[in-house]
Amino acid sequence: xxxxxxxxxxxxxxxxxxxxxxxxxxxxxxxxxxxxxxxxxxxxxxxxxxxxxxxxxxxxxxxxxxxxxxxxxxxxxxxxxxxxxxxxxxxxxxxxxxxxxxxxxxxxxxxxxxxxxxxxxxxxxxxxxxxxxxxxxxxxxxxxxxxxxxxxxxxxxxxxxxxxxxxxxxxxxxxxxxx
Numbered sequence: 302x303x304x305x306x307x308x309x310x311x312x313x314x315x316x317x318x319x320x321x322x323x324x325x326x327x328x329x330x331x332x333x334x335x336x337x338x339x340x341x342x343x344x345x346x347x348x349x350x351x352x353x354x355x356x357x358x359x360x361x362x363x364x365x366x367x368x369x370x371x372x373x374x375x376x377x378x379x380x381x382x383x384x385x386x387x388x389x390x391x392x393x394x395x396x397x398x399x400x401x402x403x404x405x406x407x408x409x410x411x412x413x414x415x416x417x418x419x420x421x422x423x424x425x426x427x428x429x430x431x432x433x434x435x436x437x438x439x440x441x442x443x444x445x446x447x448x449x450x451x452x453x454x455x456x457x458x459x460x461x462x463x464x465x466x467x468x469x470x471x472x473x474x475x476x477x478x479x480x
Contacts, residue, residue, distance in 0.1 A: 303474050304456060304457045305455075305456050305475075306469050306470065306474075307336060309460050310360070310460070311359050311377055312360045313360070313369070314365075314369065315365060315401075320365065324403055325406070330343060337452055341364075342361075342363075343363050346358045347402060351383060352381075354380060370390065370393055372415055374462045378414075383414055386414070389448070393415060395412065398410045398413065417458070419445040419446070420447070421445055421446070421447050422455060423448065423453050424453040431447045434447065436480045438480055445459075445477065
């Protein structure tokens with residue numbers, strides 16, 4: 302089966318409460334919509350701080366979540382000196398925390414820093430014979446997990462570091478098989 306590639310950069314998902322503390326406003330503003338139904342890149346960005354190191358201009362992805370999650374690249378984690386936890390979105394228990402900054406406001410979260418696992422989004426209404434958490438092999442190069450959801454738009458999500466490693470670009474078409 303074939304699927305298009307979507308490359309993800311570092312970004313954060315925030316609760317409404319943390320967003321309000323950082324920005325002193327109620328709602329995110331949309332910069333551009335993503336393929337995943339209802340998700341978007343916000344116009345707002347934050348700075349991340351871990352010990353004495355910072356990463357600036359990290360985009361917030363909306364809508365608000367019930368948890369705070371910071372999705373970083375392997376190169377970011379290496380730079381910051383944070384142990385890599387490759388996780389599915391929302392699986393943040395036991396992961397490192399980080400300080401999130403906007404101008405003079407900052408919030409330190411106690412957990413939530415992950416490297417997103419490679420996954421293929423599949424819509425609940427069109428599962429294509431695939432099952433949630435099923436593992437597949439992409440281009441005979443790497444494994445990825447199936448992520449079935451109501452807002453799923455059929456595409457492979459990998460991060461910028463992985464795209465570089467596997468010589469992939471946005472909208473490339475790759476083939477995958479069940480493991």
